[in-house]
Amino acid sequence: MNDTPDHIRKKQREIWFSKPQEERVRLGLELIQEVNTQIEDRIRAQHPGFSEGEIRVEFIRQMYKDNLSPEYVEAVSQWVLEKYNSHKHV
Known part of the structure; x- marks a missing residue:
């Protein structure tokens, strides 16, 4: 606008x-x-039920979906979720 x-x-x-x-x-x-x-x-x-990792993943998808390949966004999303999940168990 x-x-x-x-x-x-x-x-x-x-x-x-x-x-x-x-x-x-x-x-x-x-x-x-x-x-x-x-x-x-x-x-x-x-998405009130989203974890912090899921919020970050959705942020990435919304911000970069038009600039990055779906495969790359998915790979980054998996990496982010793994990092957030591994920090829960530390």
Whole structure:
């Protein structure tokens, strides 16, 4: 969705690029983390019975299904589940 007028978008860019590079990197990483948290929270709400490993697997599937082969996503999913399950028994 892109409903921001061009003049507002230009002002946003001016504000963004007026910040020091370190602050832009920090803010960008915070934004990525916030979006990831929102996705994980949505998965938890949609699948309340999911374990943390299953939440991670669903996150991976949703985020990368269009960029990775189904076989690779499945292999990564199995690896993630094995790692989460092995940590339960430690």
